[in-house]
Amino acid sequence: MKILVVEDNPSVSSMLELFFSKEGITGDFAADGLEGYRKYKAGEYDLLILDWMLPGMDGIALCRKIREEGSSVPIIMLTAKDSESDQVIGFEMGADDYVTKPFSPLTLMARIKAVTRRTQKIEPVSDLIQTVYFTVNKETRDILKDGQEVDSLTPKEFDLLVFFLQHPKQVFSREQLLEQVWGYQFYGDERTVDVHIKRLRKKINDGDKLFHTVWGVGYKFEEHAD
Template identity: 85%
Template sequence: MRVLVVEDNPSVSSMLELFFSKEGLEGDFAGDGLEGYRKFKEGDYDLLVLDWMLPGMDGISLCRKIRETGSEVPIIMLTAKDSESDQVIGFEMGADDYVTKPFSPLTLMARIKAVARRSRKAGDFDAGIRTAHFVAHKETREVLKDGEPIDNLTPKEFDLLLFFLQHPKQVFSREQLLEQVWGYQFYGDERTVDVHIKRLRKKIPEGDRLFHTVWGVGYKFEELAD
């Protein structure tokens, strides 16, 4: 697996380069956002790790610019920012995951493997899913509600919606959603799920009546009766 890391701290880059070598990953490194974008355009990477604070072009702007090319390569953000509003910004720009500094290389490695595994398993979803009000196509990542396209979803918001469409009326804990949609065991970052549910409720018409909070457990998806 080829991983591009855009990180301006040489110590962090050296640590990851050593760790990647031990794990059998091919790591490529850039020290600023502009160099990172150039390498992204020239290379063929399976996953990107972007630091939030970068010279030249910050990580969020880089993430947005990459998504504007149409690329769906998995992106993990590295950042010292851990507030919900910061996570929202990252996810809205198209990030798939979010690792807060300081971090353990083992934790980052687990996230990399999980995101990569999830990306490889994406084809396991039904390419065409139809419910009472929704039509979703995994291959084209298109979703319609009552015939109207919902085209402002981030990649992970689409994955979460697709999972719920496949499992209507089933109650899932945050830990289960992290494992099934993000592909990793629960690490205590349950706000990731909450942020995505909140965004889906806002972006999908009548979304607040589709995604139900089951107090003390988690969430379920149930369509409105005709």
């Protein structure tokens, strides 16, 4: 595995470089956003780790730029910010995961494995999903609802929508959704699910009528034919 880390704190970079070497991971490092972008364009990476606060170009701007260019490379954000609004910004820009500083290398490694396992997973099912209102091509990531394109979803919002479409009317707790969609136990951060549900309800027409809150349990997705 080859990972690009864009981090301006030398102690954090040194810690990750040492840990990566023990894990057999090739790590490239950049100290500012512009250098990180140049390295990203020049190399091929399995995953990017971006610090939120960076000189030159901050991590959020870098994440947005990479996504605008059409890349689906997994991105993990490192940040001291842990409010829901900050998480919304990160996920909105296309980040796949969010690790709050200070963090342990083992925790970060668990997130890395989960993200890469999820993105590399090959499912022996059709790439086309058709429901009452939706037609989704998982390979091209095209979404139609009532024949109209839905093109504003982040990679993680797309994954969550696909999971719900494949499991209609089933009720899932936040923990189950984190495990199934994010690929691991996201202890202490169940708000991540709430943030993504909120965004899907807002971005998809009549989303409030599709993504249902089951009080005391979690969420379910249900369509009703007219």
